[in-house]
Amino acid sequence: MRLRQKIILFAVAPLVLALSAISLTVYHQATSLVQQERAVIKPAYLATKESELKNYVALATQAISHLYESGKTDAATKDAARAILAKLEYSEDGYFFLFDLKGTMLMHPRLKESVGKNMWNLADPNGKMIIQDLIHIARAGGGFYDYVWPKPSANSNDPKPKRSYAIELPAWGWMLGTGVYLDDIDDALAEVDQKASNNITNTMLWILAIMLLSLLMVILVGLALNIWDQRDTLEKERMRFAGELHDGVCQKLGAIKLHIEALIKKLAGPPQDMSITLDILEETTGRLYEVNDEVRGIARGLYPEILTDLGLESALRQLTHDYLTTPIDFFSTGDVNGLSDPANLALYRMAQESFENTRKYAVANRIMLRLEGDERYVTLAIIDDGIGFDVSKCTSDSSRGMGLRNMRRRLEDEGVDGKLTLRSSPQGTTVMARVPRKPRNTFLINLFPCKRK
Structure with missing residues (x-):
């Protein structure tokens, strides 16, 4: 196996496998952490909202305590209490509602046209009897109840999940309640999921960039080795070619040069036996044939x-x-x-x-x-x-x-x-x-x- 192939096999393959394993591990761990985070955030967020609902109801009862604890049950006193509760709001969707224990709506700042109507049989799209269930929970000592109800800030009649907290005011026969919409929690969790997804994506992109950079470096090293190997081979071919020219062709050409110089001297001197001249010419011709054959051999050797x-x-x-x-x-x-x-x-x-x-x-x-x-x-x-x-x-x-x-x-x-x-x-x-x-x-x-x- 050649050096470049060894680089590919023993460098690129383990690198790709290692980074792929790291990527899968990081993705699995990040996804697992997101799921764990959701499992912690949602109950904590709900617990916070439930605590807030209890506090809001406590503040409402405190706001009308001077009327409720006065012992009066006349209409004027009750009207004053309803007026105070109607003005209490803690957000666009945070308000209080009042019903008597027979299901008649006594106060609702978002449904003023329904005040005075009996809502005992009111049900949400899931079939839950909202008013009946809230009254039962209130009479049982108070508690939380989940249902769906239109959200005022959404400017739509589409019902949203809601959690309400209701208590009973037994002296006046009232059920007092307030609630929060749970789609805010879902939006918060979706934002957490989106941030986590972006972080995972960025991490994967960084790992991919490191992988590509590493592969590029290996490719460049392999290319450098390839160029070096070609240059080394070319240099050896040049040295071999130069050696063959020097040791063969150049030596024979040098001998031919000496024969020609000797022939020139013979021809420039006094007339002599032509057989000597012919011998020199024949030997020179033979050397030229040898050089010709050797040059052809070198040419064939190249390709x-x-x-x-x-x-x-x-x-x-x-x-x-x-x-x-x-x-x-x-x-x-x-x-x-x-x-x-x-x-x-x-x-x-x-x-x-x-x-x-x-x-x-x-x-x-x-x-x-x-x-x-x-x-x-x-x-x-x-x-x-x-x-x-x-x-x-x-x-x-x-x-x-x-x-x-x-x-x-x-x-x-x-x-x-x-x-x-x-x-x-x-x-x-x-x-x-x-x-x-x-x-x-x-x-x-x-x-x-x-x-x-």
Whole structure:
């Protein structure tokens, strides 16, 4: 596995999994906290409202206590008490109401037109007998009662949930009550839910931003490694190219220069035997042919034209013909066309390097080159009957096996995604490469494709 792929597998995947797990945990915990908060807030809010209702009723009874405790039961005294209660308001929806114990409305600041009417059979949309139930609760010592009733501040006849508190004024046969609308509590809880939802959303967005930033950093690191690897490969190719020019072409051109200078001296001097001159010209011509062949070889080494013109099979067949040191049997089966240029070049380079290694080290009598293609893969195997080598020692020693490492690097590169297999024993060596027809779309190659120019 190449370095960039390791970065993707061991950095990006755990990072995404960890941040996803953190996101789910944060979301679960935040949602749980909101539910717990609702479970605490609603009862506390209701308890507060109930305490306020009791206090409001206590203040109302205190406001008319001088009349109620006077012992008078005449109409004038009662009218004065009703007038005082009618003026007591603590909000637009906070008012008091009075009924006698038979259900007749005695005072209601929001329903003045119904004062004097008997409301004993008044029911809310849910079927609750409001006045009967309130009177029963009041006569039982006072208490709370839930029902639905139109809310004055809403300017609508749509009933809203309401909780009222009622007590009995037994000396006058009255039921005194007041109430609060519970939709205010629902609105407060909805506001709490909205704030919590916004906080959860913001937290998730921050986690997502951190995830994207982290992924971007990993991508940039991978891109930097990719660029560095390409530059390193290019630098090695330049050094190899320069070395071949210096050690081969330049040396031969230098020798040709000396021969030409010698020929010029011969021609500038007194007439001599032409056979000497012809020998120099023939030797110079031979050196020029050698330089020409070497330059062609270097050009083919950069990217063999035969790969582009005739394809991988023909290029390998020509390579076996050009290799004269050891007999080579070449076999090709199946469809081996359709690979990318980097894949064709990687397989061609592998064959070149394997032949050269066999020539230098294997002491082989015969080589077999087998090229096979199926629907998914193209496989190239080079098998010799040489003396073999220690694969583990050669691949682990950084001072040896440069050619093998270059093979593996080319085959595992983006755009190839191949696999190299080595097997060696005293009876011979097998070098095998398998390349998929459609290389996997790796993470970095999709984002930053690098094509051979």
